[in-house]
Amino acid sequence: MKLNGNEIKPGNVLQHQDTLWAVVKVQHVKPGKGGAFAQVEMKNLMDGRKLNERFRATETVERVRLEQKDFQFLYEEGDMLVFMDTETYEQLELQKDFVGERAAFLQDGMMVTVELHEEKPIGISLPSQVTLQIVEADAVVKGQTQSSSYKPAVLENGVRCMVPPFITAGERIVVDTEAVEYVRRAD
Structure with missing residues (x-):
């Protein structure tokens, strides 16, 4: 889905520079001279880098929709965490580093939400x-x-x-x- 530069909002996920970015902050600027633009602070979903980018109102960017699926935590095996899709019963293995320090809170049978882009996991949400x-x-x-x-x-x-x-x-x-x-x- 294409978005104009002035339609970008915090929380959007954008395809930019051949990778996925989550929009953290947006500041709309309308200078006295020249065209309006949006100053956008983004965080790379793959490696966590931050980027400040300026998008003119006339530019378009690709907004990405992430698929959210519920998975059940099964067990820990070495440095891998094993989850099961509750609909298809397929198993998904994720590195402990992917979940981070919060992996310590995983309990047998706990339901988590995994964000997927083209079947590749890019984020995980544990119960609060x-x-x-x-x-x-x-x-x-x-x-x-x-x-x-x-x-x-x-x-x-x-x-x-x-x-x-x-x-x-x-x-x-x-x-x-x-x-x-x-x-x-x-x-």
């Missing part, structure tokens, strides 16, 4: 919150409960997280997978 058990938590220091300070704790997946002083080892908590932050006690 997961429930995990605390295996180790520092003791409360006397007087610490009066202030709003947090203490370090280790979750069952080995990730360190700051928790309120009233949380103890063995409790289950809800953790934000993006910011790796304590949200609340689990029900």
